[in-house]
Amino acid sequence: MGWIERVGRSLVPRGLLGRTLLIILVPLVVLQVIALYLFYGNHLDVISRRLAAGVAGDVAMVVELLARNPKPDDRGWIFREAAWRLDLSLAFETGASLGPSANRGASLPLLPLEEDLEAAINERVRLPFDADWQSDPRSVIIRVQLPDGVLHVEAPRKRLFSGTLYLFVIWVVGSSLLLFAAAALFMKNQVRAVRRLAEAAEAFGRGRDIGPMKPEGATETRQAAVAFNSMQGRIRRFVESRTEMLAGISHDLRTPLTRLRLGLAMLPDAAQEDAQAMTQDVEEMERLIAAYLSFARGEGIEQSQPTDLVELVGEVAAKARRDGARVDLTADTPDLVLPLRADALKRCLGNLLDNARRHAQRIAVAVARVPRGEAGAWAQVTVDDDGPGIPVESREEAFKPFASFSAGGTGLGLAIARDIARAHGGDIVLEESPLGGLRARIRLPV
Known part of the structure; x- marks a missing residue:
């Protein structure tokens, strides 16, 4: 059952609009299927049998008239009256025979309409016959074996179809x-x-x-x-x-x-x-x-403005260099504009660089755009240093106010930095740095 649930979840839309429309669409489709099934199984079936019986009855009447009036003059009169009054085109082939294939249509796969016509002719005419549905797309040709030849009856297909089906x-x-x-x-x-x-x-x-x-x-x-x-x-x-x-x-x-x-x-x-x-x-x-x-x-007064993150990080890195830090800056994109509170984010990055400058000799800053699945992308800033780092079990503790108080610091730098990053909808995490020290990873939604 697990794979059925997974397939079902993958087919169901994830959005509220898609799910609501699916709730509306499924009952509509089910209702149409039921309505069409009832129409085909009852109403259309009854109409089809009655129309086929009408055509078969006309053919049976013509056959009976020909049997009672075998003279050639009478035959011509019957054909003319059938064409005018019954909308049937008749022809008689003297001395012809249908052969052994007559009346074998019932053994072949037939459509419901063909079956209704076959059954009606068998019931009304009671003579060997066959029906040709392929020669003319607008009519069906019925051939009936008479004692002295074969009667060809061309009946319009519109007499066998109901236009209400298409309208319905x-x-x-x-x-x-x-x-x-x-x-x-x-x-x-x-x-x-x-x-x-x-x-x-x-x-x-x-x-x-x-x-x-x-x-x-x-x-x-x-x-x-x-x-x-x-x-x-x-x-x-x-x-x-x-x-x-x-x-x-x-x-x-x-x-x-x-x-x-x-x-x-x-x-x-x-x-x-x-x-x-x-x-x-x-x-x-x-x-x-x-x-x-x-x-x-918490910088709550400043409003967000479209800001080039690469340029902002470059300004913070330049200030850190003026303060005596050795900072290398790389960016995989020339510009990365997103809504930011520039002063607050400068303080966030400045705090991270100040922490790295106090404990390390070398600092590497990188700016990149990374995907985050269906939700879009992250603007990512990483600050690496070659200092002593922070043990894994103490990294979350370092974000608490005054938890990382040390000489030259207040113990609030990381707490302020995380508060600013989360106010932008992002976060900061501490990881192992490729330089051997600590990496601070900032991610902001684009």
Whole structure:
């Protein structure tokens, strides 16, 4: 049963529109099959037998008239009347014989209409005969063996067919196609509203200011859009209030630090040597507070703009070189433009390069575009170094705030970097580097 389920899943569309249309299409097809089967098995079968019986009855009447009026003059009158009143073309071949092949049609594979005609002639005429369906596409030729020759009867095929069959098929198929097209158009509009809601949620999750979306579609979809707009507004108000609060905290914390720095600077020259260590502690506190506020604020104010990632990485690498790092940069594509918060991503890459510069002698940065299956592609930036690296079991721990605190760092660099990457819809992972140290891999959706 497992392979049946796999085949079934592969045949079922993955999208909501495709699945909904399949739910509509399958009952329509089943309904048409049942309707056509009932039409063929009952109505059409009855009509076909009655039409075949009518033609066979006319042939039997002609045969009976010829038997009762064997004179040549009477035969001509019968043929003329049959052509006018019965729409039958008659000819008589004197002394001819059908031979042993007559009446053997029943042993050959026949169509339902041919079977009905054969059965009707056997019942009404009761003489040896055969029927030719191949010579003329517009008529069927029936040859009946009479005592003194063979009677040739040419009957139009339209007398054996019912035109209601084609009208019925056209009506059933046409109305079904019309209903399916209307349902497809309606469902496309409904799915478009769901797709727009998903795109709005994805854009908001990546930090783009798209504003409130217009509710549309079914009642449930409108309710979801209204709920999304409310959630979006609450999150914005929360971020704004948190940013204002952090701005106040920044002012409140830096004011006493400034007084401490001023007090240390005003100490007598004799005490300056002792105050130097305290001044370094104050500077370290200011740097820690600035880093913490930057981490807590999270760059939520900046809006995404189309940015060339290769150019941005080149600027960050150039700054790292000015700071004394040895950085090699490679890119497999000349330009890679995608919506980014440029300042935030520069801080993310700058933190990674600063970490590598403090622990390694050589740094290699690479920019590439890599596929991610049906979802599109990733813009990938890798930062490799030849430092001591981080053990596998400690790599996830390194992303926690202050977990990687070391001399010259605040312990927030990797935490801020991952926060920025995830705000763009991507992520950062730490791996083994081909240079022998640590590799930081950033992936951003294109």
